Amino acid sequence: MSERDDRDWSKIKQSIERLPDSIEPPNDQWSAIRHRIELDASRLKSKSQQGWMPYAVAASLLLALVSTAISWKSMSAYQALQQQQIALFEQQRSLQLMEDQHQLVKARFLDDFEQQTESMDPAVVADVKNNLVIIEQAIADIKRALMQDPGNQRLNELLAETYSQERQLIEQIKLSYPTI
Amino acid sequence: MRSLLLLAFCISSVWAATSVDETVAATGVTEISIENLRGKVTVTGAESELVSVRGSLDEVAEGFTFERRGNSIVMIVEMPQSRQLRGRKGSELTVLVPQNIFVRFKGVSSDIKVTNVTAGVDLSTVSGDINVLQVSGELDLDSVSGSMTVTESQGKLMVSNVSGDVSADLLSDDIQISVISGNAELKSEGVKRAVISAVSGDIELGLSVSESPYIKVTTVTGEASLHLLNSLNAEVRLQTGPGGDILNRFNDRTVTSSFVKEKALEFSVGTAAGKVQMNTVSGTLVIK
Numbered sequence: 001m002s003e004r005d006d007r008d009w010s011k012i013k014q015s016i017e018r019l020p021d022s023i024e025p026p027n028d029q030w031s032a033i034r035h036r037i038e039l040d041a042s043r044l045k046s047k048s049q050q051g052w053m054p055y056a057v058a059a060s061l062l063l064a065l066v067s068t069a070i071s072w073k074s075m076s077a078y079q080a081l082q083q084q085q086i087a088l089f090e091q092q093r094s095l096q097l098m099e100d101q102h103q104l105v106k107a108r109f110l111d112d113f114e115q116q117t118e119s120m121d122p123a124v125v126a127d128v129k130n131n132l133v134i135i136e137q138a139i140a141d142i143k144r145a146l147m148q149d150p151g152n153q154r155l156n157e158l159l160a161e162t163y164s165q166e167r168q169l170i171e172q173i174k175l176s177y178p179t180i
Numbered sequence: 181m182r183s184l185l186l187l188a189f190c191i192s193s194v195w196a197a198t199s200v201d202e203t204v205a206a207t208g209v210t211e212i213s214i215e216n217l218r219g220k221v222t223v224t225g226a227e228s229e230l231v232s233v234r235g236s237l238d239e240v241a242e243g244f245t246f247e248r249r250g251n252s253i254v255m256i257v258e259m260p261q262s263r264q265l266r267g268r269k270g271s272e273l274t275v276l277v278p279q280n281i282f283v284r285f286k287g288v289s290s291d292i293k294v295t296n297v298t299a300g301v302d303l304s305t306v307s308g309d310i311n312v313l314q315v316s317g318e319l320d321l322d323s324v325s326g327s328m329t330v331t332e333s334q335g336k337l338m339v340s341n342v343s344g345d346v347s348a349d350l351l352s353d354d355i356q357i358s359v360i361s362g363n364a365e366l367k368s369e370g371v372k373r374a375v376i377s378a379v380s381g382d383i384e385l386g387l388s389v390s391e392s393p394y395i396k397v398t399t400v401t402g403e404a405s406l407h408l409l410n411s412l413n414a415e416v417r418l419q420t421g422p423g424g425d426i427l428n429r430f431n432d433r434t435v436t437s438s439f440v441k442e443k444a445l446e447f448s449v450g451t452a453a454g455k456v457q458m459n460t461v462s463g464t465l466v467i468k
Binding site for chain 2: 121123124127128130131134135138141142144145148149152154155157158161162165168169172173175176177
C-alpha cells in the first residue's frame with residue numbers, strides 16, 4: 001500500500017466517525033412517508049385479494065360439481081345395483097314359488113296315480129313315469145344353467161315353460177283317467 | 181248228461197256275440213253319443229234322416245241301449261262291472277248317421293272311425309285308435325295310447341294323447357296338439373293359430389300359414405321340425421336350453437349360443453305381423 005492511499009483511507013475513516021448514529025427524518029415528512037407506505041401496502045393487499053378470489057370461487061364450484069357428479073353417479077350405480085338385486089331376489093322368489101307349486105302338484109298327482117296304476121296299462125304307467133323323470137331332469141338342467149347365468153331371461157322363460165309342460169302332462173292324465 | 185247239455189247252452193249263450201240291427205228316426209237330432217268299451221265302431225254320415233246300427237255286441241255285454249233322448253241319439257253297449265274280459269271279443273258295430281250330426285264317442289280299448297260328417301266330433305279312448313276321415317267342424321280327439329289319424333278333414337283341431345302317435349292332414353286355421361311321448365305329424369293349410377307340444381315325442385309340421393299366424397311349438401327332449409310351405413310374415417324365435425340344438429334351413433341367419441350352451445335364433449320376416457316360437461330344453465329344433 002502506498003503512502004497516498006494511507007492518507008485517503010485515514011480521511012474516509014475520519015468522515016465515517018463524524019457521522020451520527022441515527023438520523024431522524026424531518027417532522028413534516030414522516031407522516032407523509034408513512035401514509036404513502038400504508039397506502040401502498042393496502043393497495044398491494046387489495047390487489048392480491050382480487051387476484052385469487054375468482055379462481056377460488058371457480059375451483060369451489062368445480063369441486064362442488066365434480067363432487068355432485070361423483071355422488072350422483074355413485075348413487076345411480078348403487079340404485080341400479082339395488083334394483084338388480086331386487087329383480088334377482090324377485091326372480092329367485094318366483095322360481096321358488098314355481099318349484100314349491102310344482103312339487104306340491106306333482107306329489108299329489110303321484111299319490112293318486114300310484115293308487116290307480118293297477119287298473120292301468122303297465123306300458124302307459126311306465127311311460128308317464130318316464131316322462132315325468134324327463135321333465136324333472138330338464139328342469140334340473142335349466143336350473144343348473146341359471147345358477148351360472150342368473151340374469152338369462154330366455155332360460156327363465158324356458159323354465160316356466162317346462163313347469164307348464166309338467167302341469168299339462170298331469171292335467172292330461174287326469175282327464176284321461178278321471179279317477180286320478 | 182242233461183245237465184251237461186244245459187251248461188253248454190248257458191255257456192254258449194253267454195259267450196256268443198249278440199247281433200244288432202236297429203234304426204231310429206233322427207229328424208231334428210243334432211248329436212249322437214256312443215259308448216263302447218272295446219272292439220271297433222265305425223260311424224258314417226249319409227244323406228239320411230235315420231240313425232241305424234248293425235253288427236255284433238261285445239261277447240260279455242249285458243245290454244244295449246239305442247234310443248232318442250231330446251235332440252240326441254244315445255247308444256250304449258252296457259258292460260258288467262267286473263272287467264274279466266280277456267279272450268272275449270269286443271263289439272263290432274257299424275253306425276249310419278245323418279251327415280250333419282255331431283258325433284260323441286267314449287271307449288276304452290275300442291277303435292273308432294268316423295267318416296263323412298259335417299258337424300264335428302268329440303272322440304275319446306284309452307288305448308283304442310281314432311280315425312277321422314272327411315269330417316268337418318270341431319275335431320276334439322283324446323286318447324292315452326291309441327294312435328290318431330285325421331285325413332281330408334276341415335275345422336278346428338284339438339288333440340290330446342299320451343303315448344299314441346298323431347297324424348293329421350287337414351284344412352284348419354286353429355290347431356292344438358298335445359302329446360307326451362307320442363309323435364305328432366301335421367300337415368295343414370290356412371293356419372292362423374297352432375299350439376303343439378310334446379315332452380319326449382317328436383313333432384313334424386308342414387304348414388301353410390295365414391298373413392299373421394301364431395305358431396308355438398314346444399318339446400322337452402323331442403325333435404321339432406317346422407316346414408313353412410308358403411311365405412311367412414312373423415317374428416321368429418327359436419330357443420333351446422342347455423344341450424339343445426337349432427338347425428336353420430329357412431334363411432342364413434346364424435344361431436347364437438351362450439356360455440351356458442343354450443341356443444337361440446331370432447329374426448323377423450315379411451311384415452312380421454305374426455309370431456313363430458319354438459322351444460326345447462335338450463331336443464333339436466328345425467325350421468325350413
